Amino acid sequence: MAFGDASLTALRVFREVAERGTLTAAAAALGYTQSAVSRQIATLERAAGAELLQRRHDGVRLTAAGRVVARRAAAVIDQIDATARELAGIPEELASVRLGWFTSAGTWLVPQALAELRRTHPGITVVGREGSTPALVRALRAGTIDLALLASAPPYRPPDSETPALRLQVLAERSLLVAVPADHPLARGEYIDVDDLRGRRWIAGPRGDYTMGVWPGVDERPEIAHTTRDWLAKLQLVAAGCGITTVPAGLGAILPPGVRALPVRGGADESRRLLLARLPHPLPEPVARLATALRTAAVGTPASG
Template sequence: MIDVQRLQVLLTVAEHGSFNRAAAALRLTPSAVSQQVAALERSLGAQVVARSTRGVTLTRVGQIMVGAAESVAAELEHAQQQITELSTGRTQLTVATFTSGGQFLLPAALTQLMAAHPRTVLHVREGEPEDTLPLVRQGAVDLALAYHFDGPLPVGPGPGSSLEWMPLLEDPLYVVLPPGHRLADRDALDLADLAAEPWVLGCLKTEAYLRRYAEQAGFDPEIHGTTTDYFFARSLVAAGMGISLIPSIALAPELPGLSAVPIKSPGPIRHIGVATISGRNRPCITTLIRSLREQAMRHNGH
């Protein structure tokens, strides 16, 4: 019989990448964490992590067991939700979102949700997809508004097969130029046109994305500022620090004098969607997804 507590320890080790960090999260000693993982390996007759001086990585067996640990956690959380609903008559719903997507899509969708399901107790958590998607798989979050660029979803450790991904909209990135910029009147820009420009960016992942596209265009971008907020990045552009790369949904509210110019195809795009656990179509989740789709369709219609 596989010990559920040991599965939880393995899941925490996979999330944090080392025994020491997992121990801090679990409020255990590193030795206790190591012993729990070793005991799990003995019961399975197989190694679940590969140990090195740089931390630990999952073996194929470990990936399978992390997937099982997430399924167990999700089922236990779902059972707790059902018990709470039976005892209180109220539905608990936890929604995770990244910042710009939440600001753009969630408010109107949540208004519709609460009108249709007024006895829903709603919780919203902010986070990047690499943090929130594993929480969906584990049952800690019911739905995540998330995104990815031109690679796969950042689902984290384990196979991620329990996730259901529903695309909402494509969110192209625009070049934002300061007042009076020589290229502000262009209908579209090639990144090569911007090789000599300084950049200020509103997201670390946007910087990595810019560098990849800039390399294809034959230059190495000069980064003068990196923030974690697209509005702040546009404020720095307005102050004359450089130009920026901003997703279309993060271009509001407008800042006076700034120009947002599309990038010639094929340009960088964020793919925005909703992640849930397969088969968990509770009425409140169905309503929220429908409302999010309506908000996305309004944006696409523009």
């Protein structure tokens, strides 16, 4: 079987597996059974004459051949989809850029950057989505997004060990903050002493991800009052006096009434880096324009509020 015989369905399935990292997740996203996904991947590997995925206990990893197929598959699928839109009479955009971001970046940085880009380059359309760091890195590798905004904590390791290494640019580095009700005793000063965080009730991320909301340097088992992924929900719970939570510095500019976000003094450094990640190849002009808008928004956002 020649690779030219590979079906479009198999390419779509492979791209989904490459991006989601497991056959199970890809099957769920596509509405297929896992065995159907496995058959499509096996067909594609026979056509390629090479193993495209390494099966591991924690999911799958692209081989060198798999990275080539993922990149080319993304281009083929995009062209087919563009052809379908043209045949359907749907006008093509002058340029389209695909952006991925971590959750809190979608509440402040992304809207600011896209508003500025629409003002300066209205012909560029940005197609974006939110995701976890592993999912966004896989999407970059699979060629389904062009740029990714990632958050990084000390000791600032690379987001993956694949080759070629991703090109990472630090857009900002700021200290993590703690959000407290404005009438709380902790809100009276301009900072919070780390020792004063002991014995507090925290509003954290969902089970298994408590670190998103609990100060990392607290030397006790935290009391979790509520768990949620949604940043607005976290901050509104803080405003209601239901607990306190950590927030990235960028959120300081959009706090709801009744909430203060303050730096913490003492303990280990808890700064966070905002990274712009991409594959190491020359950027098309529309992608470079979006990267510039993101850098400008990151530099111009106040550190706290």
